[in-house]
Amino acid sequence: MRLRASLALALLAPALWAAEARAEGPRPGPAYQLKLELDLPIILIGGGMASGFAFMSEAPGVHCAPSCDKSTVFKLDRFAAGWYDPDWAKVGDIATASTLAAPLIVVALDEGLAHGLNDDLVIAESALITSALQILTSYAVARPRPRVYGDEASLESRSDANAARSFFSGHVANTVATSVATLRTFQRLGKPGLGYAMLGVGLAGSALVGVSRVAAGSHFPSDVVIGAMVGTGVGLALPAMHDSPVRLVPVASSEYAGLLVRGAL
Numbered sequence: 601m602r603l604r605a606s607l608a609l610a611l612l613a614p615a616l617w618a619a620e621a622r623a624e625g626p627r628p629g630p631a632y633q634l635k636l637e638l639d640l641p642i643i644l645i646g647g648g649m650a651s652g653f654a655f656m657s658e659a660p661g662v663h664c665a666p667s668c669d670k671s672t673v674f675k676l677d678r679f680a681a682g683w684y685d686p687d688w689a690k691v692g693d694i695a696t697a698s699t700l701a702a703p704l705i706v707v708a709l710d711e712g713l714a715h716g717l718n719d720d721l722v723i724a725e726s727a728l729i730t731s732a733l734q735i736l737t738s739y740a741v742a743r744p745r746p747r748v749y750g751d752e753a754s755l756e757s758r759s760d761a762n763a764a765r766s767f768f769s770g771h772v773a774n775t776v777a778t779s780v781a782t783l784r785t786f787q788r789l790g791k792p793g794l795g796y797a798m799l800g801v802g803l804a805g806s807a808l809v810g811v812s813r814v815a816a817g818s819h820f821p822s823d824v825v826i827g828a829m830v831g832t833g834v835g836l837a838l839p840a841m842h843d844s845p846v847r848l849v850p851v852a853s854s855e856y857a858g859l860l861v862r863g864a865l
Contacts, residue, residue, distance in 0.1 A: 662763045665748060726831075733830060769810065
């Protein structure tokens with residue numbers, strides 16, 4: 601009987617701690633513990649892989665340039681083939697920069713410079729890793745951008761190496777990753793309300809980024825959807841890799857005895 605009670609207590613420990621954490625209210629930062637043996641490899645590997653963008657001019661161009669056949673495009677994306685609007689590209693760039701900067705600024709202001717910069721590094725790492733994955737995938741898939749399927753864009757922008765790197769949207773992946781990582785940061789700090797508010801702002805910004813990238817002729821809708829999926833995954837994974845200290849608290853009563861696991865959510 602006592603063994604079953606102890607096992608039940610162990611299984612319920614995370615929920616019990618979450619309820620206690622909510623009752624205690626906000627906790628002082630930082631939300632993450634930085635470790636040289638973890639963060640340095642993340643920065644080096646992510647930065648190294650993302651640097652492939654700098655050598656894009658040496659990569660092959662679009663295989664079907666200067667004008668590709670729309671019938672070869674994935675059916676659900678075919679309507680966007682041939683789209684091109686440079687004004688939407690500018691909107692996308694502004695929306696991307698704003699959506700990436702907002703959570704970093706809010707975290708730094710909320711926690712103070714020292715703790716804020718500590719947690720901002722983890723959030724920034726999520727963007728770095730999504731960039732690395734996007735560069736690697738775009739080189740491997742070499743999917744032509746929508747603008748290649750029409751003649752509105754200049755011949756150069758339809759034939760260069762960048763025109764062959766549509767899959768997947770790195771802009772959307774980056775903004776979604778930082779938005780999700782920011783949510784996890786504020787959840788760890790005991791401020792879920794602020795976290796969900798920032799997530800709402802981030803997802804709204806990411807939606808604008810996605811729409812603008814499609815309207816500009818830079819990505820197909822599927823590129824945006826996959827980018828959002830990758831960004832969500834990385835935004836969840838990077839904070840999980842930076843666990844706060846976990847403590848085992850002994851719990852005993854006349855009916856049961858066991859250990860309560862306490863740590864970051």
